[in-house]
Amino acid sequence: MQTKIILDEKDIPTQWYNVVADMPNPPAPPLGPDGQPIGPEALLAIFPEALVQQEVSAERWIDIPDAVREVLTLWRPAPLYRAHRLERALKTPAKIYYKNESVSPAGSHKPNTAIAQAYYNKVAGIKTLVTETGAGQWGCSLALAGQLFGLDVRVFMVNVSYEQKPYRRSMMQTWGAEVHASPSNLTEAGRKFLELDPDSPGSLGIAISEAVEQAAQREDTNYALGSVLNHVLLHQTVIGLEARQQLEIAGDYPDAIYASCGGGSNFGGIAFPFFADKAAGKKIDLVAVEPTSCPTLTKGAYAYDHGDATGLTPLLKMYTLGHDFVPPGIHAGGLRYHGDSALVSQMYHEGLIDAVAVPQTETFEAGVQFARTEGIVPAPESTHAIAAAIRDARQCIATGEARTILFNLSGHGHFDMSAYDRYLANELTDYEYPEEAIRESLEKLPNFG
């Protein structure tokens, strides 16, 4: 009985898969503040040309540079697991597989795109990458990637996390990154917020403003984003492309794929490479899993909105709860995003993919059951996918169907143990669906498209 399906390093994909090529309609264009479509040139101030080209490409396959594949060998190909023990515990006839992205040095899928972004910036002659981070998963991934390609990395870390979650900060610094609590006095934006409140807890919105300001002002400095954008989702397709090979070796094909969905890169990474089959008529459920407390796809509006909290970025057509909606403080920080990837949003709007929302305590219950059967303690984000997979597997007991279920274990929970602590102490709550706050926030959306 085999537990893992392992590929050789030579089986790391040589090309990324671009789902735009198989979408029935072209992606809705981003808009400027005046409601007019903006072209790719607007992005060149903060991104290298190669990434901007990927952002707007409709080519189905895009070559992965050898230098990127070489660094990916530090942890890829990631193993595909058959969750024998979880299946037995559930007494389900379903077959459950999971792709284990927690094996990267940063502990999640995020380095898949951080490495690619660092490479293209290095080749473009950039010296410094600037970014923002909340709890620190993305900041760690970019710190690692920058170090491996000889780029300086500067991270604006939301002040409250900087103080309360020092270990992700230590990890970024161990990888050589400069980490600043945000708001900082290094930028106009930061100084403005510090003047208003010298003890500001900060926010992702403020941190983005600081990072983008530096990237826009300096010739040798660019910005990097960890999700949402098309090129980020593109880089993550190595996950699904590997999983396809591995399931083929196992002689299986998924009836359903579950992945947690915050900005969308984790979901797109595993699900998109199976979409071509679905477009060709194959029956497969591609399910984005989100928290009930931040139900972007399941309760949001499909509308043009800003990608950041303060309204600095171009407008993207996406499912959104309104860019000033502040989600409740659930432990899956990576899923507390008001919007979603434009590609994921359009595919959901067109009925090509599905979405489901799961409450916090159900996700932790699933996470603990997973840890007690499969061993790995999952990240709170990943427990959303596990919970949805378990729902499906339980349904199979009722129907007697032996469905093949695949989910993405996007990361481990080694830096989230205080959340497990609270769950085990019965201190976690399921936040009410914040209907009023969402309605108020949605009312303020610009009236484009």
Next chain:
Amino acid sequence: MQTKIILDEKDIPTQWYNVVADMPNPPAPPLGPDGQPIGPEALLAIFPEALVQQEVSAERWIDIPDAVREVLTLWRPAPLYRAHRLERALKTPAKIYYKNESVSPAGSHKPNTAIAQAYYNKVAGIKTLVTETGAGQWGCSLALAGQLFGLDVRVFMVNVSYEQKPYRRSMMQTWGAEVHASPSNLTEAGRKFLELDPDSPGSLGIAISEAVEQAAQREDTNYALGSVLNHVLLHQTVIGLEARQQLEIAGDYPDAIYASCGGGSNFGGIAFPFFADKAAGKKIDLVAVEPTSCPTLTKGAYAYDHGDATGLTPLLKMYTLGHDFVPPGIHAGGLRYHGDSALVSQMYHEGLIDAVAVPQTETFEAGVQFARTEGIVPAPESTHAIAAAIRDARQCIATGEARTILFNLSGHGHFDMSAYDRYLANELTDYEYPEEAIRESLEKLPNFG
């Protein structure tokens, strides 16, 4: 250019290697408090018979039960890495390989023996395993193993760590273990220490007393130890046995093997399977690496001493700093042990293996260089092996030799980031060699053999 050498699950060893079969002299027997050799039956009160048999066996190969190999597939075979990036950074002609044991769910090599111990106890009808833990690496591994085999696990965790390092405790609880701050009021020993000091910070010695007391008193309860004993080292030989296969695939053979050495199971695990070759005349350096602040092999006496701090265990002939020697508070908690495995000690005494001591700041410097080249942030224990390997690789620059160096990356440092924080802030010190304390402690040794 290949980074990792990966084996199939079917290549997980089917037998453990027992170094006793190739040692030139039989192991010195353990002694009772009266200085007379004690037989294996003395151990049956707290260990199952199968483990006691392994403890005294001289058979070269001992079968690994299928049920144990099946659980090991959750993370084994562990990958062998060629450290291309570290080599380049060092500009060394040496080839550096490392075995990556950080891939287990608990994040270290410890589950290799925890799984085996849980299995044999389960088969023997035991319901509960009790153990002690300091920082929590071992407690986590046994919690995981107990959960996977359906055993209750109770961990006495040194009070000061229980309070200061809550995340390893949370991890044990996530895997279903009962964790008690030690001293506790659950045992005679605990109550005695609490009477003396209700706020006692605890010690490993006290925690061992509590665990052994419960295991000895209850029919359905046994004790489990994470290092030192022969059967523990035996279970860890899967590391070296896999590494042998992997180096053979790479077409290489090590000139030197480095592994950090606290109780000795990490070192024995990777080094012993290469000892048979050395016994047959092959030139290979097997080097145990310890901290200069707790220099058991390099500065201790080879004498009979207790394995625990309070003198409860039988006397083992080993290198020791005296069982009441308290090592300085270095961050590599797993290497703060006054003694060493009897097998490792005897082999060192007979000149069959080597040892070297490395100061704390050098180990963290090596750990950061490793993280910045190879990605993984290593455990403070593992940085000792890295530092020694780097010394060797630097020596190769001087001599021009292209030596093949293998070390064991015994674990990751995800729960040790505060130590990296202190190192990066220049707050770590190299403790003076505690000569006076060691001398005083050694003077109290019983005068046997």
